[in-house]
Amino acid sequence: METNYFGPVALTKALLPSMVQRQRGHVVAVSSVQGKISVPFRSAYAASKHATQAFCDCLRAELEQHGVAVTVLSPGYIRTNLSLNAIAADGSRYGVMDETTARGRLPADVARDVLAAVGGKQQDVVLAGLVPAVAIYLRTLAPGLFFRLMASRARKEQKPKDA
Numbered sequence: 001m002e003t004n005y006f007g008p009v010a011l012t013k014a015l016l017p018s019m020v021q022r023q024r025g026h027v028v029a030v031s032s033v034q035g036k037i038s039v040p041f042r043s044a045y046a047a048s049k050h051a052t053q054a055f056c057d058c059l060r061a062e063l064e065q066h067g068v069a070v071t072v073l074s075p076g077y078i079r080t081n082l083s084l085n086a087i088a089a090d091g092s093r094y095g096v097m098d099e100t101t102a103r104g105r106l107p108a109d110v111a112r113d114v115l116a117a118v119g120g121k122q123q124d125v126v127l128a129g130l131v132p133a134v135a136i137y138l139r140t141l142a143p144g145l146f147f148r149l150m151a152s153r154a155r156k157e158q159k160p161k162d163a
């Protein structure tokens with residue numbers, strides 16, 4: 001929460017007065033698909049990204065009258081050091097390159113999409129494939145089914161540890 005949510009909130013609050021004064025500016029937040037849906041074993045991460053999404057959605061409405069745009073980017077997996085750098089629940093370094101991350105999109109490709117989205121002042125952009133995109137709709141339109149799918153995913157992900 002400190003890094004993913006409170007840090008960007010503090011930075012935004014520090015910069016906003018000058019943007020409002022100039023009646024011009026653009027706040028860009030890097031959220032995640034997990035700012036829209038919550039997947040098993042990511043409670044802290046998903047909570048921080050949902051908080052980012054909510055903060056920005058409030059801000060967007062409030063700042064429109066001041067000429068300041070707000071873009072929330074919600075990428076799927078990207079091939080970065082995210083999982084290597086991640087901190088585990090006990091505070092230790094996770095230090096593993098997750099398969100999902102290793103199979104993710106190339107950062108340069110995502111960066112190109114980000115530039116296009118920001119340049120076009122898009123408000124809310126999911127930069128992910130079909131499955132996450134469908135999952136986001138499923139969470140809203142058929143939450144019971146979505147929760148069953150997530151519970152099944154949790155059981156499968158737990159198997160190697162419990163076996």
Ligand SMILES: NC(=O)C1=CN([C@@H]2O[C@H](COP(=O)(O)OP(=O)(O)OC[C@H]3O[C@@H](n4cnc5c(N)ncnc54)[C@H](OP(=O)(O)O)[C@@H]3O)[C@@H](O)[C@H]2O)C=CC1
Nearest residue numbers: 003030031032033075076077078079080081082085101104
């Ligand atoms: N990779 C993915 O699959 C996805 C990533 N994202 C989001 O993209 C963003 C970038 O992540 P990604 O590049 O993948 O991950 P990395 O771990 O590769 O990079 C994280 C970056 O954040 C910096 N950082 C970490 N902690 C702090 C801190 N406390 N204060 C200041 N800077 C800090 C690191 O700086 P330093 O190198 O100096 O330590 C590093 O530059 C994150 O918000 C992540 O949630 C969203 C969806 C998918």
Ligand SMILES: CCCCCCCCCCCCCCCC(=O)OCC(=O)COP(=O)(O)O
Nearest residue numbers: 032033034039075076077101131132134135149
């Ligand atoms: C076409 C039929 C689709 C049916 C939908 C079934 C539901 C499947 C669930 C899909 C879940 C996708 C999760 C994506 C998560 C994601 O992209 O996270 C990106 C990150 O932020 C990476 O963080 P992490 O720490 O998890 O590596």
